Amino acid sequence: MPSSSVDIAHEQDVEHRLFSRIACDLTDKGYSVIPNALPGLLSEQLFGQIQSLHSHDFSEAGVGRSHDQTLNRFVRRDAIRWIEGDTLPEKHWLDWSGRLQTYLNRHLFLGLFSYESHFSHYRPGDFYRKHLDAFRGQTNRRLSTVAYLNPGWMPDDDGELVLFSEKGEGEILRITPAYGTLAIFLSETFPHEVLPTNRHRYSIAGWFRVNGSINDQLDPPA
Structure with missing residues (x-):
């Protein structure tokens, strides 16, 4: 059934x-971690798509960017x-991400x-060692985002995302990859790693990026 104006107003208020x-x-902190943040219907839709995918729908993740990207299973093993x-x-x-960007x-x-x-898929035993998503002045990634789609995640399932201090010397927190x-x-700013799952x-x-135009060439391309 179509949403009523009251329902839409409520959804907009929750989102705001x-x-x-x-x-x-x-x-305040340079990071935000919110359980059950994703709208319920959106989580259901995304989880449904993941459930419909097969292993051959994913590609082994590389390290680096563009022509410099290589496979390095010592560093990361996700797809x-x-x-x-x-x-x-x-x-x-x-x-939804576009509305967040605008806000x-x-x-x-x-x-x-x-x-x-x-989409990221970590199989049992997979990990991603400590790294930065962007180095100052070398790329245009500004904000990193991670949304989790794992119902019923238990403590002994491991696979936490570990966020480190700016110099990478101390652990700030561990984020359980729980649904939503x-x-x-x-x-x-923040080095991070994914512990073996x-x-x-x-x-x-995902990554929100700023425009690093050089010689009138848009980066990222329009």
Whole structure:
């Protein structure tokens, strides 16, 4: 049944309060971790798409960017599938991320230009060693996002995301990859790693980017 105007207004209010909390967290700490952050219907749609995918729908994840990207199973062992908006769940995810981008630009003046994301699949035993998503002045990733899609995650399933201090010397927190949890942090600031998982682990990793135009060439491409 179509949503009533009351339902729509309520959903918009919930979304506004969520985005406001994220903005406040980023201002205060540089990161935000919120359980059950994703809208229920969106989580269901994305989880449904993941359930429909097969192993051959994913590609082994590389290290580095563009022509410098290589496979290094000592560093990471996950598999990915880029989100292009070709399905309804993907479109809804990109629409939701776009609204978050607009909110953060209006309230934090971050100059976020675009968003890219992919499904991530960690098989039992997979991991991703400590790394930064962006090095200062070398790439245009500004904010990293991770949304988790793992119902019934238990403590002994492991596979936590570990966030480290800016110099990488101390652990700030461990994030359980529980269904609906959203983590957002400054890409250039926080080293992080994914601990080995004991069960199949699914998430959406993404990056809000600023425009690093050089010689009138848009980066990322329009």
